[in-house]
Amino acid sequence: MQEMVQTRRAEYVAEGVSASAALIRAQTAVFTGQMDVGAVSAREQHATAERAAEQAKTEWEGATAADAFGIAVQALLRHVVGLRQDTMMRAMRELDATATEASRYSSHQLKALLPRLVEELVVFDSALIQRVQHSTKEVEKEKVRLNEHDAVMGSSAPTRRKNIEETIDEFENAVKLARELMESTATEQLRLWTMLKEVATTDVVHVLEVECDSHWKLVDGLMRDVFVQFAHSQTPVVEAVEEKHQIPAPVQAVPTSPLAEVQPPASLVEAPAATVVPAPVPVPGKYKEGDTMYTRINENAFYPCQVIAYVPNENKYSVLYEDGAIYNVSENHLFTEEEYVQILRQMEQLEGDEEKGGSGCVVM
Numbered sequence: 001m002q003e004m005v006q007t008r009r010a011e012y013v014a015e016g017v018s019a020s021a022a023l024i025r026a027q028t029a030v031f032t033g034q035m036d037v038g039a040v041s042a043r044e045q046h047a048t049a050e051r052a053a054e055q056a057k058t059e060w061e062g063a064t065a066a067d068a069f070g071i072a073v074q075a076l077l078r079h080v081v082g083l084r085q086d087t088m089m090r091a092m093r094e095l096d097a098t099a100t101e102a103s104r105y106s107s108h109q110l111k112a113l114l115p116r117l118v119e120e121l122v123v124f125d126s127a128l129i130q131r132v133q134h135s136t137k138e139v140e141k142e143k144v145r146l147n148e149h150d151a152v153m154g155s156s157a158p159t160r161r162k163n164i165e166e167t168i169d170e171f172e173n174a175v176k177l178a179r180e181l182m183e184s185t186a187t188e189q190l191r192l193w194t195m196l197k198e199v200a201t202t203d204v205v206h207v208l209e210v211e212c213d214s215h216w217k218l219v220d221g222l223m224r225d226v227f228v229q230f231a232h233s234q235t236p237v238v239e240a241v242e243e244k245h246q247i248p249a250p251v252q253a254v255p256t257s258p259l260a261e262v263q264p265p266a267s268l269v270e271a272p273a274a275t276v277v278p279a280p281v282p283v284p285g286k287y288k289e290g291d292t293m294y295t296r297i298n299e300n301a302f303y304p305c306q307v308i309a310y311v312p313n314e315n316k317y318s319v320l321y322e323d324g325a326i327y328n329v330s331e332n333h334l335f336t337e338e339e340y341v342q343i344l345r346q347m348e349q350l351e352g353d354e355e356k357g358g359s360g361c362v363v364m
Contacts, residue, residue, distance in 0.1 A: 004042065005030045103201065110196075110204045112350060118211040118227075121189065123296065123333065125219040131178045135171040142168045186222035193230055206232070218330065286331065287317060294340040295319065295333055300347070302340055305329075 005026045012022035030042075146164045153160070197205050209232035216227035287293065287307050294302040305319040308326070316328040335343065 107201050107204050109350075109353070110200065111207045112346075114204070114207050115211050118215050119296070119332070121185075121223065122215055122218045124185070125182065125221075125223045128178045128182050129220060132175050135174040135178070138171045139168055139175070142171065183222055186226050189223070190226045190229070193226070197230070218332070287334065291336075293317075293319065293334045293336060295321075295327075295329055296335060296343075302335070302343075305334075307334075 005023075008026035008029055009019075009022045012025050013019060017025065142164055146161065146168070149157070149161055149164060155161075193208065196208070200208075208230055212227040212229075213231040216224055216231055219227055289307055289309065291307045293305050293307060295305050296302050303321060305321045307317050308320050309318040310316075311318055311328050314328055316330050317334060318326060318328050319334070320326050
């Protein structure tokens with residue numbers, strides 16, 4: 001277009017127009033005239049090029065803005081991801097610390113409670129065995145009474161006969177319920193200790209093994225099998241299997257209640273003719289005749305008693321309770337007054353620790 005302007009200017013100058021006027025006329029003719037096809041075409045191409053340049057500029061500015069936005073988004077994303085990772089790592093560290101503390105506290109509680117639990121299981125098993133033995137004896141007595149009644153009265157006193165039969169049924173049902181309770185308790189304890197062994201720390205499992213190893217001889221039947229399975233030495237397995245489901249010979253164990261039916265002392269009630277009461281022998285070793293002791297019945301219950309004799313063939317102490325009941329009790333169930341006070345303090349301390357520790361661990 002500039003060449004066209006210069007050509008047209010030269011023509012105007014040749015016609016005698018001044019140089020300045022010729023330039024203005026040439027520019028006007030080229031840029032605004034419609035008669036010159038070349039000029040019109042050149043102007044259209046110029047306008048198209050300007051529009052294309054403007055469009056390209058707009059697109060370039062948009063691309064530049066998008067690129068800047070992308071860079072900003074990436075920077076923001078990196079910042080957010082960094083904050084999230086820092087938060088998660090901090091939370092994980094706090095959770096790890098909490099888990100470590102919870103594990104430590106749980107292990108401490110379990111190591112303190114497992115010996116008490118094992119002792120309670122021993123007492124519980126002894127009480128159930130005593131219930132079975134007592135109920136079995138009562139059944140035998142009532143059957144003798146029933147035979148005597150039939151021999152003397154025949155069918156003359158049906159109500160009396162029915163009462164004796166109902167008493168027999170009650171004691172037989174007591175034996176059945178006690179055996180079922182022993183079986184269910186042993187089964188549930190096996191399940192809980194198996195689960196505990198899978199999740200507990202080694203020191204907790206060691207405490208369980210040591211306690212079972214030192215107490216398995218004090219229980220019988222299925223409970224003995226459970227104790228043997230978790231015992232540390234695993235040596236008494238054969239003996240335990242041979243005695244499976246066997247109830248030991250009648251012995252007098254720790255009473256489940258101070259008011260439980262027991263044989264009264266010979267000094268209060270005349271003993272039956274068939275009963276032979278051995279003369280008390282001196283109490284050897286740890287406890288002496290006349291010592292005041294405490295028998296632990298369950299986790300929180302203690303009953304005072306007095307040592308009256310030592311039973312060497314059973315390796316137990318014959319003790320007299322306040323209600324006049326006499327039982328043969330193993331040494332591990334007897335506590336002196338000092339030991340009794342110490343246990344109460346430990347129980348209070350454990351209760352205080354549980355309150356401070358919030359949610360505790362279920363003892364299995």
